[in-house]
Amino acid sequence: MNLKLGVNIDHVATLRQARRANYPVPEDAADICLHSGADYIVVHLRRDERHIHKQDVARLCKKFPGKIHLECSISPAMEKAALTYKPFSVCLVPEKPGEITTTGGLRFSAAVRKRLQEMIVRLHKKNILVSLFVSPAKTDIQTAARVGADIVELCTRDYSEAHTLAAQRRELKKLVLATEQARQLGLEVHAGHGLDYQNVQAVARIKGMACMNIGFSILARALFTGLASAVRTMKDLL
Numbered sequence: 001m002n003l004k005l006g007v008n009i010d011h012v013a014t015l016r017q018a019r020r021a022n023y024p025v026p027e028d029a030a031d032i033c034l035h036s037g038a039d040y041i042v043v044h045l046r047r048d049e050r051h052i053h054k055q056d057v058a059r060l061c062k063k064f065p066g067k068i069h070l071e072c073s074i075s076p077a078m079e080k081a082a083l084t085y086k087p088f089s090v091c092l093v094p095e096k097p098g099e100i101t102t103t104g105g106l107r108f109s110a111a112v113r114k115r116l117q118e119m120i121v122r123l124h125k126k127n128i129l130v131s132l133f134v135s136p137a138k139t140d141i142q143t144a145a146r147v148g149a150d151i152v153e154l155c156t157r158d159y160s161e162a163h164t165l166a167a168q169r170r171e172l173k174k175l176v177l178a179t180e181q182a183r184q185l186g187l188e189v190h191a192g193h194g195l196d197y198q199n200v201q202a203v204a205r206i207k208g209m210a211c212m213n214i215g216f217s218i219l220a221r222a223l224f225t226g227l228a229s230a231v232r233t234m235k236d237l238l
């Protein structure tokens, strides 16, 4: 299987918002990513729009049809945004006020399951594929299939943050088993959160894995691979 890469460009907008400026522009970043091997562009529209704004999602979906993977919560406001801008796919994630980043997979209470079932039907009517961000746990994957998801994105946070090699191996094993189970249930499997240039390959080798969604490590690296040239160009202008 040809493993796909989704690049999360939220932090391009984080930088823009740090200055309340009109650049760097997320569409420009998306353009470079897609011309450099990325298969999808991922953006997380948060309730507080602290990085990516609704207008960014609108512009990205218009400019890159079939390429935008929108991460958002299951709130009615986010559902409305997804139905309006029609990204290629949506990844539904839990969102807690004040969190720095998504901290784990969805918790499937009865109310969440009901909400998901209804929301997924409406998203499907607009031909939007639905992914659920889940822990690599058997019951969560079963639930994802039952509520009608097309994709599960396995949360790799515990794997990425494992402090010992033994703990990392245990977490990797959970990801392997979860991928196998999800494939048997007919779900496409993605993975993401905390993946970097050191830890990505073991996850990429998992049989049945279709797509990895990676943001922070790529943006952090880009800063340093691009910094020398940015300084040189400014010095030339002086």
Ligand code: PXP
Residues within 6 Å of the ligand: 008, 044, 071, 091, 093, 101, 102, 133, 153, 191, 192, 193, 194, 195, 213, 214, 215, 216, 217
């Ligand atoms: N996938 C999901 C569902 C996420 O919430 C995040 C973080 O926004 C990512 C992937 C990307 O994680 P990272 O920025 O750590 O690569």
